[in-house]
Amino acid sequence: MRNTAATDELNAGFRQGFDSMGRDSGQDRAIVxxxxxxxxxxxxxxxxxxxxxxxxxxRGTPAADAMLESDIFPSRLRHLVExxxxxxxxxxxxxxxxxxxxxxxxxxxxxxxxVRRGVIGSLPPVLLxxxxxxxxxxxxxxxxxxxxxxxxxxxxxxGRRASPEGLQQEIASANDGxxxxxxxxxxxVGEPRIKGSEALPLLGAFWQVPAKRYAPLxxxxxxxxxxxxxxxxxxxxLAGAPVDSVNVHAAVEAAGGVxxxxxxxxxxxxxxxxxxxxxxxVTALADKYRRDSIDARTPVxxxxxxxxxxxxxxxxxxxxxxxxxxxxxWDYPALCELLNRRSIPHAVIxxxxxxxxxxxxxxxxxxxxxxxxxxxxxxxx
Amino acid sequence: xxxxxLESTIAAAAFQKQWFADLRRRVFDEQQAYxxxxxxxxxxxxxxLDIPAVSNQWWSSLIAAKRQAPAFLDAMNADGWPDQxxxxxxxxxxxxxxxxxxxxxxxxxxRPRLLCSRLTCDCIHRVFSLWAEAFDTELFEIDxxxxxELPPRWWELSRHRWRDLVEPHRxxxxxxTLADLLERLEAIAGRRLDxxxxxxxLEQVNRQEEIFDSARKLIAAAPKTPVRMTEQIANVMxxxxxxxxxxxxxxxxxxxxxxxxxxxxxxxxxxxxxxxxMWVGAGLWHDTDFFAAFEASHGAVFVWSMYLAFGPxxxxxxxxxxxxxxxxxxxxxxxxxxHNPPWAPEWIVEQAxxxxxxxxxxxxxxxxxxxxxxxxxxxxxxxxxxxxTLSIEGDVVDxxxxxxxxxxxxxxxxxDERVAR
Numbered sequence: 001m002r003n004t005a006a007t008d009e010l011n012a013g014f015r016q017g018f019d020s021m022g023r024d025s026g027q028d029r030a031i032v033x034x035x036x037x038x039x040x041x042x043x044x045x046x047x048x049x050x051x052x053x054x055x056x057x058x059r060g061t062p063a064a065d066a067m068l069e070s071d072i073f074p075s076r077l078r079h080l081v082e083x084x085x086x087x088x089x090x091x092x093x094x095x096x097x098x099x100x101x102x103x104x105x106x107x108x109x110x111x112x113x114x115v116r117r118g119v120i121g122s123l124p125p126v127l128l129x130x131x132x133x134x135x136x137x138x139x140x141x142x143x144x145x146x147x148x149x150x151x152x153x154x155x156x157x158x159g160r161r162a163s164p165e166g167l168q169q170e171i172a173s174a175n176d177g178x179x180x181x182x183x184x185x186x187x188x189v190g191e192p193r194i195k196g197s198e199a200l201p202l203l204g205a206f207w208q209v210p211a212k213r214y215a216p217l218x219x220x221x222x223x224x225x226x227x228x229x230x231x232x233x234x235x236x237x238l239a240g241a242p243v244d245s246v247n248v249h250a251a252v253e254a255a256g257g258v259x260x261x262x263x264x265x266x267x268x269x270x271x272x273x274x275x276x277x278x279x280x281x282v283t284a285l286a287d288k289y290r291r292d293s294i295d296a297r298t299p300v301x302x303x304x305x306x307x308x309x310x311x312x313x314x315x316x317x318x319x320x321x322x323x324x325x326x327x328x329x330w331d332y333p334a335l336c337e338l339l340n341r342r343s344i345p346h347a348v349i350x351x352x353x354x355x356x357x358x359x360x361x362x363x364x365x366x367x368x369x370x371x372x373x374x375x376x377x378x379x380x381x
Numbered sequence: 382x383x384x385x386x387l388e389s390t391i392a393a394a395a396f397q398k399q400w401f402a403d404l405r406r407r408v409f410d411e412q413q414a415y416x417x418x419x420x421x422x423x424x425x426x427x428x429x430l431d432i433p434a435v436s437n438q439w440w441s442s443l444i445a446a447k448r449q450a451p452a453f454l455d456a457m458n459a460d461g462w463p464d465q466x467x468x469x470x471x472x473x474x475x476x477x478x479x480x481x482x483x484x485x486x487x488x489x490x491x492r493p494r495l496l497c498s499r500l501t502c503d504c505i506h507r508v509f510s511l512w513a514e515a516f517d518t519e520l521f522e523i524d525x526x527x528x529x530e531l532p533p534r535w536w537e538l539s540r541h542r543w544r545d546l547v548e549p550h551r552x553x554x555x556x557x558t559l560a561d562l563l564e565r566l567e568a569i570a571g572r573r574l575d576x577x578x579x580x581x582x583l584e585q586v587n588r589q590e591e592i593f594d595s596a597r598k599l600i601a602a603a604p605k606t607p608v609r610m611t612e613q614i615a616n617v618m619x620x621x622x623x624x625x626x627x628x629x630x631x632x633x634x635x636x637x638x639x640x641x642x643x644x645x646x647x648x649x650x651x652x653x654x655x656x657x658x659m660w661v662g663a664g665l666w667h668d669t670d671f672f673a674a675f676e677a678s679h680g681a682v683f684v685w686s687m688y689l690a691f692g693p694x695x696x697x698x699x700x701x702x703x704x705x706x707x708x709x710x711x712x713x714x715x716x717x718x719x720h721n722p723p724w725a726p727e728w729i730v731e732q733a734x735x736x737x738x739x740x741x742x743x744x745x746x747x748x749x750x751x752x753x754x755x756x757x758x759x760x761x762x763x764x765x766x767x768x769x770t771l772s773i774e775g776d777v778v779d780x781x782x783x784x785x786x787x788x789x790x791x792x793x794x795x796x797d798e799r800v801a802r
Contacts, residue, residue, distance in 0.1 A: 071465075071747060072754045099527040102503045106721065106754045112531060113722035113758060127529070134500060134524040137561060142526065142554050149550075296503035300510055321463050326750045330507035333461035348463075 006220035013209035014201035017052035022088025031092045035080055037207045037265045038098035038293035039129050040285045042170040047154035049093055053207045054080040056245050056354025071323040075354025076244055077107045093157055098129045100295035133290050133297045143286035171275045173211035178271040180218035181206050188260045191230035196259025197249035204266030231258045234372035237310055238262035240320035240328045242294055243353045251357045255369040261310045269294045296327040316372035317346040320353050345371040389636040390612045393619035401487050404433050414494030414569050421715040422497050423708045425582050426563050430570035436622055441472040443486045445666035445778035452483030454779055467504050467749050468779045474512040492516050499523040501716045502751045523558050526551045528714055533723040536694040543698050543710040556709035579704040585625035587697050592633040594693035599640050601736045605649035607640050610683035611672050617688045655680030656800050659733055662744025667780035674789050679796045685736045720755040726762035733768050740800035745774045769799035
């Protein structure tokens with residue numbers, strides 16, 4: 001990747017917020033930490049805070065490992081708990097965990113219990129954002145109430161007064177960011193201009209970098225990257241459990257492939273449609289996040305549709321089934337059938353995508369890319 | 382298997398077998414509707430509209446007890462479903478999807494008119510969507526809002542102050558969803574349900590659970606347990622699936638009275654009882670002999686499981702001015718109370734004290750995420766309360782990775798080293 005000022009800032013913005021927590025209490029006070037981007041950034045910002053999202057990583061989490069069951073929590077939540085247990089979250093304004101997966105909900109309960117039982121002296125307010133995603137007719141109203149409730153709580157923490165105009169502005173800015181992210185995503189479609197490992201941080205920074213800053217940076221990056229030569233490597237789709245880091249991308253790309261799409265709110269799922277306000281902005285936000293949040297509770301039909309649309313442009317598919325996954329593995333036989341029908345090679349990796357691939361997963365990736373390259377060569381000569 | 386010591390246990394098993402035979406007759410011969418549901422949905426709504434409801438967990442436990450689970454689960458794995466997925470909630474689906482792989486109990490499930498599940502854990506939407514597809518039938522989902530207010534000693538609120546136990550927005554959401562479910566059931570049944578009848582049924586459920594509460598107290602207070610845990614479970618399960626019916630009340634009373642007689646006459650399930658054990662987790666349906674395996678060698682008797690104790694604490698609701706809200710307050714946090722902090726550890730420690738427990742065995746079913754999570758909090762709370770605790774890995778229905786000898790050896794060492802008196 002040829003770095004530019006824009007890509008440098010986006011890359012830094014993607015990880016820096018979470019990685020540097022606990023270093024500067026003044027800076028932390030302005031931050032609301034979320035465990036997954038199913039929490040509307042617009043209300044966090046309209047309440048006067050910056051948004052930072054927890055991310056997984058290869059570093060160890062010894063304090064969390066002593067307190068958490070194995071095979072339940074993905075790397076990002078283990079890192080969040082690690083920071084909580086080691087005092088690095090003491091200064092943040094609030095920690096918000098969405099209900100969009102059981103792991104996040106349990107993590108919410110655990111953090112509260114750590115405080116109650118004195119495992120941690122204190123924590124900033126730990127809030128559950130109870131966003132539901134089922135097709136239940138009552139869910140839309142319920143979600144709108146939950147967005148409103150969270151907004152009120154965050155306003156109470158910041159001392160700001162609710163301002164419909166302020167919220168509308170944040171929605172507009174975030175929509176600008178989404179539009180920029182969609183243009184960046186366009187450079188991964190067809191003949192990709194950018195590797196997945198390079199694209200994901202640029203896209204994922206949407207959640208971390210202030211909205212007004214994100215859109216111009218992403219636009220600048222897009223202009224730059226559009227001039228890059230297209231990549232001829234076998235195009236790989238990452239599906240299964242959502243990813244929040246580039247470990248798997250990097251392994252695929254080191255093996256000669258290029259990741260063109262992934263199940264992830266930090267990657268292909270970052271933008272979705274704009275938030276369309278035809279009345280109450282809170283309702284519009286609830287609708288958007290219910291519809292577009294990608295996690296364990298996302299209705300299977302929605303993910304299946306995304307997969308069917310995305311697989312059109314893939315030469316190979318890599319499915320992630322980490323040990324903590326109790327959900328996405330259910331989709332495997334149906335996806336497998338679809339891939340076999342279309343003669344698209346695929347492989348399953350079993351390690352936590354938040355960590356470096358295991359040796360076995362690495363071998364699977366290399367074999368898959370080899371197979372995809374052969375097929376591609378046979379097809380195009 | 383240990384001999385059944387209670388007449389009521391034999392009666393419960395006979396009732397269930399007959400109930401299922403009647404169900405098949407009604408569905409096949411009379412084309413009546415029935416529903417296949419998760420254990421935590423309000424069965425009362427179905428029963429009052431004459432739509433029999435089969436519990437998924439009960440059905441799984443039957444398949445496992447008949448040693449058929451490995452065959453069905455192997456078929457699932459061979460078709461690509463990963464080994465790490467939850468088996469308790471999906472074994473029934475496997476038996477439907479691969480009918481030739483094994484022998485389903487009592488002729489197998491006929492096609493239900495409706496599937497109904499609460500989205501308690503993440504995988505339920507997937508499992509029930511697949512199952513509905515396999516049966517080509519309708520699915521009704523009850524979403525599961527998360528709790529933000531966490532009263533640790535929940536059982537002190539659940540009977541009289543149940544409105545304080547569940548946040549108003551959650552209570553309203555679940556009650557409205559149950560009203561939607563009722564509307565769907567009424568359409569299937571072709572008639573309306575009188576809310577007065579629901580209120581009366583919930584009062585009957587209260588009476589049944591009061592009887593269980595009394596039975597629990599008898600067991601807790603008796604010098605030696607008068608009834609094995611496995612027999613407690615068999616009686617409670619048979620009754621809970623038809624709770625509040627005349628049969629359920631009569632049976633609960635017979636069960637209670639038999640225990641009472643045994644207490645009066647000084648009859649112990651295991652006369653040589655020297656250690657009282659608690660089982661934390663769902664039943665080990667494929668190896669129920671496990672629970673009696675330490676009686677002869679150590680005088681160690683399993684006295685407690687959640688099944689009997691949860692009925693009174695989880696179900697009783699007094700002051701039923703709004704039956705749907707009362708039902709919703711029971712439904713809203715079912716799983717949290719049993720598995721998650723702060724509710725589960727607080728309740729289980731309380732129960733351990735009441736039952737004079739000497740040691741706890743905590744099941745670690747790795748693939749059942751709701752049961753696997755919260756486990757460390759329970760273990761720590763028990764240990765802090767002075768109750769030695771052993772965690773044992775195993776699945777409730779899948780015997781394939783279960784080593785009965787090794788599991789028994791672990792418990793024997795635990796008894797020798799930490800529990801022996």
